[in-house]
Amino acid sequence: MYDLTEFNVRDLSECGLMLRSLGKDSQSMEAASNVIIKYLYENLVNLQTQEKSCVLIRLFKTHSYGKLTPELQKYVQNILKKTDIKYDLKCLTLLATAGEKPEWNYRDQSLGHQAIPLVNEEAIAKAPMISQMIKQLGLEPGILIQPDPTLFVDVEKQICQIFYVPDALDSPYIPAKKSFVIPFNVKSVLGCGGLLPLGDTFVVLMFLKVELPKVTLDLLRHLTLNIKMAILPFDDNNIFINSGQYNIINQVKDVNEQHNYIDNLKSEVEALNQLLNDSQKSTITQSQNLEKVIEELQAKIAKLEETNTKLLHGEKMSSLGQMVAGIAHEITNPINFIKGNIVYAQQYTESLIKLLATYQKYYPIPVPEVEEKIDEIDPEFLVKDLNKIYKSMRNGTEQIYEIIVAMRNFSRLDKAEFEKIDVQEAIDNTLIILGSRLKANSQYPAIKVVKEYKNLPLIDFYPNQLNQVLMNIIGNAIDAINEYNQQRTIEEIKKNASVIKIHAEIITTDWL
Incomplete structure (x- = not known):
């Protein structure tokens, strides 16, 4: 379980790994999305009270009207009050939902959000939350309404953003204050999402009972990539659980399936590269934090030695013991945190490297863009250098830990008895x-x-x-x-x- 108010790199890695594996046995994007949303709803909790952090969590994805199920098409017809609707009209469609009320756990029981037709930019502007969410995610309304495939590769790389409203009650972008926000104690609203290779957009929307610190928001941007990896295999085939019942009638067969396959593969590789980059950046950050702690320790130890020399021949050893115990107590937790996270950081990095190696095994001839990236970052050098970095970090933390134990045992002010x-x-x-x-x-x-x-x-x-x-x-x-x-x-x-x-x-x- 994960506490969003104390979310850290380790939580990000564990949760991301789980999200990527959850959809493997699913037969459709809707099924995979349901598993992902239910996992997040059940596992995002306040660790002190064990209360769930989400009042309601949902996953939306844009679809063309012609690719919706007959029930959803009828739903859109009722909203627009007409039956003559263009095949390619984009609709923001609810794929998965989980929440406190029983009816919030079933897509077909949603009264107003099963499928939202994005008729034009004016219609989007009339829905403040959707309009603001699209803007904060880094998208232009025109991309949703009429996607341009030639822009997908460039835009897709940039979209890994979040939509966050820290105060749901006072925000003009959050509707239903009296019927939803107040009675269910909704403190903040979080949305994260991005683009898929075929031009559709996915968004995960969370209505939360907590306010999130900035460090959590930064980490949740990267969690979006893991959700994308989980639903990506279904981007060009089965979307809905019952899609097999109407595919023959409504689904338009893509004449260039090989092109879509390559696009999906590119998207997966790009997502993996971003995840590896995030892991490496996290390792660098951990290293910098460790170096900072070591510098502080060295300064404190130097000060301790200076004080120790002055007090050796006097009766002030008790004061020294108090200082030693205080320093040891202050630095034990951060050192243990760093020491424990180094192991996980190395395991996660090795897993990502193995995953990339597996891709290389089955797709030995990369596309030019991937080949250019490989030449740029020199993966072999990174792997060798990362092992050296982890080794030196482990050795450094072990030495610091030995000093801390010695300092703590030496002071032992709480053991004055015989x-x-x-x-x-x-x-x-x-x-x-x-x-x-x-x-x-x-x-x-x-x-x-x-x-x-x-x-x-x-x-x-x-x-x-x-x-x-x-x-x-x-x-x-x-x-x-x-x-x-x-x-x-x-x-x-x-x-x-x-x-x-x-x-x-x-x-x-x-x-x-």
Whole structure:
């Protein structure tokens, strides 16, 4: 399930993958659309209350009057109050619907939206919501009324937009305020859609109980591509569930089926390219966020080390512990988020790459436009470089996570009582905290640490006090080495490397 108010890249990838697979076993666009709309209605929820976010969700698609079912043709005739209607008159047709009221779950029970004839631009302008939705989706009314096939390739690439009304109650574009918006607590309205290869337009319209943040709106633009991929196979054949009953009478056979097939294939490839581009952009964004977090961590750790040096010999270790615990707490969640999402980002990227490889296997000779795109982006280099990027990101997050764990274990302000303690773990955590002081710098080589632990049992002690003792002992050792090295030359230091040996064993039953 997905909360639209907290929608993220992972939700987008999971939901998109599910939407693309839902229509595979369907026999018509209407059937596929029903599965998609019902899935979105059931899975878009408020995760805290488990209440559905959508009051009503519907999928519309434009069709020529001549390709509608006899029932829908009669429906349009009643609206226009005439029977002599042009075959190619475009109608915005309801394909799938799901909502709170039982009758909202059946297309043929809709009183006013089963099929909306788009007679001319003036008629569209009289319907404020439809007119504004067409405008915000980046379409011109003329494209819907009389499509120009020569413009489809260029226009189709650009259409991946959304129609959003943040305040449904005060918007002039949303009708039925008293009968629908107010009683069903509709807060906002979202529409997303685009063009299909044969010139028709599809739109998913959601009436929501929540207001959406900008980041969700940006992600939902990309979700449109997944819906398009799911319904695209039916663009040039069966549209309605009962289409087989009237196809022989009303359907006009396309004399250039091969051309339509190629157009569909181009559209699929273009949608896949856009999805891959979105995935790569998301990876770049995640990398930039990770780099930013790392920079902030480095600054905080540097500040922590500076403070730590000043407090080593005083009784202010408790203040240091509080600061360490606070920093560890603040950065644990973002690091875990990034660490977890790297795995999914890599899996999703690999899935998209495999999908493109499958297309290449069955369609080895691409059209010139696709071949030009392949030459431009160099997929082989991208695949190799992406693996390196993911590897370095994983290594970086693992190192940061180890530091956080050490900082958290070191502070342990919530464990001031007398308890069982793992001395070896306490020593190792202290060494991680002091790690930067042990590394080589511009003046001296690194200080080597030799650890000799002999079957150490758990001991009864105060965690905070033990950490303070270990920090003082090892810190004093580093200070002593640095003071001694100031009296030696670089050559002498290199010949006799600086070493701290930590030896721990049980001496008697009372002493470690």
